Amino acid sequence: MSVSSLSAKSSAESLRSISSFGSAPDKLAPSVEGPMVWKNSELDPTKYVVNLTVAEVSEIRYAVISIKLQKMEPEQISKENFPLSEELSAKLAAASKQVHEGFGVAVIRGLHAARFNDEEAVIAFVGICAHTCPLRATDSYANQTLSHVLDATFRKVPHWAKDIGLAGSKITAKMDFHNDRFSGDVLAMHIRDDGGAGNGGEQYLASFWSIYNELLEKDPAVLETMAEDKWPFELKQKDAAPYLELGPTLLFSKGKPMCQLVKAPLLGGLYIPRDPSMPELSKEQMHAIHAVEEVAQKVCAKLDRQQGDIQLINNLSVMHARAAYGKTDGPSTRHLLRMFLRDPQNAWDKPDSWKHNFDDPFTPGRRQEIPIRDLDPWRKISGRESHG
Template identity: 70%
Template sequence: MPATLSAKSSVESLQSNATTHTVPDKLGPAVAGPMVWEGTELDATKYVVNLDTHEVANIRSAVISFKLLGLPRSYIDKSTFPLKAELATKLSSISKELHQGFGVSVLRGLDVARFNDEEAIIAFVGISSYVAALRATDSYANQTLSHVRDATHDTVPHWAKDIGLAGSKITSAMDFHSDRFSGDVLALYVRDDGGADNGGEQYLTSFWRIYNELLEKDPAVLETMAEANWPFELKQKDREPYLEFGPTLFFSKGKPICQLVKAPLLGSPRIERSASMPALSKAQLHALAAVETLAKKFATQLDRQQGDIQFVNNLAVLHARAAYGTTKERSSRHLLRMFLRDAELAWEKPASFRSNFDDPFAVGRKQNLPVVDSDPWRKISGRESHG
């Protein structure tokens, strides 16, 4: 069984300049900058990056070029997915927006390329290599790229009869969250938005805006979030889950980092939390409610079109999803998902939990980039049961 983390408060959680030998006694100051936004302050004109016909043609050419190499998809990078200098610069500038700007960017225009399933994977991975070259691979589910889709109508194999589906495989609404220790940047490629009136609307909210509000009106919530005593339930393959303590609020040289996801703390619609896990304290439950309330207050609906590739800062911007589809038939809604890191612009992580943030990017780990999602259970398709 993996070693659990200490319940001692994360040193860097409360103050960015703290050392590993002292316990800080105050929260970091209010943050400023373009990543502090709310509602209509962030609209599509500020984050949509449009591709013209020549750029789409260049991407299609790069896809064909890679296919002709006959290499495994894990070999996709800038050298095997060649783009013209102007387009390469355009894509790399997205990373600056994610780390120093609003924390959100949407690349639009790929739908006209009419990629088949394999070509879509190659294009998504190739484009992302210019935005943030490092791809995260979950050491638990051994996934680099996953399919966000409705798997509730799949025939359940005998071996998976006692295994629930993660949030990425069901149609239920998802509260605001960030994907804990999954990667710095969340990347989603909208292969099929499910059609009109299907639901599944996506929402984003600035945690930095939430942080400033709580700092002024309810700082005790932030203090609770920064304590490393949140009881996360981590699933294991063919074994009982284990308990890992940690904070939900960190700092990176003054930058608040939120890693708050409810499923491993409360359970999810398809994956119950083990009765052996400790319950959350009243202060922690209050913190969850306070963050969710403010997240909804400051949220904006993400402008989404078929063929979009969405990039979101997973450290400072929370995301949520409305329910979609119906219970009678499978929804066609289908997104491809990866988590990324830009080695040059990545925020420094707090020393006490740096290994947790860095683990998905371990060098040498085999990358799995499946074209078809043939196993949505994957013996719990995410260690912390979130999508």
């Protein structure tokens, strides 16, 4: 399947990577076509869900046992030492193809039948992803590769963490549509516990390529604003003042629009407010945020979700959102494992000026921290996350 088919408006200029600092491109890339341009029910679960057979789940269980018997740390797991048959490995690799050239979404389903404990679930998640998108991202500040997405709002805050705050992955509030900035090409999540029926936390996806096409036709100034590298991102630091990083929220490479719009470092979050020293967004930037959200709400689809799913989402072309979840009388049981990944076989080219930012999480040799349980939701990454 072709990733995109450029319209007749295509030109050599619009096909170049946008790699200049300081201004919007002279011409926006033309409208895009292909399977990654979808709306609402066109995102068909029967086409993006990859069902594991009973035999394949058994294969994965044997691979998990092999890792445990070797007393191997999760960060050492690779495609080579997580033994799966060629057929199953190829089936998982095909899910990456769907994420990069199809809908931008794939869901690997059936793992819940294995009834893994916490340690085994992490090993299985890491091992399966090694056969799908083999490179794991590490946060350059906290050396964290795997995060636990859960409700930490009822936990007692230790004295040392009183000024850190909880990141979006640790609270129950709704999240508007966004992409996680410079975190990785593919967002991977493993559903350990969906919180139960009626508890909220539904997940929604929106094709940014559909959003792009509509805005290109009806309000192209929004896209021009997004492509300007004047967006004032606040990057938090532990035991130091935050610093300002200017950059775009829309980039292009070989005609592909790539969205990196995330609100928390631009507007602040519920538990992590924006520092008063940071500049406010311009009226054009605020309009762009609202315009993108409005179109995303119109074209979005609810992600088909079951316990045990491994969700793979293109973090460059598909925006994601979450409904609020949990109740007021106690913590929610909702629990997801999250990693950011890259598949060198299918990875998209990045614009030259921002290639370092995209590549930094995948710096070779950096230690990967993959905690089995989340015993410290106030860890230093909580004050710096560029998610949500």
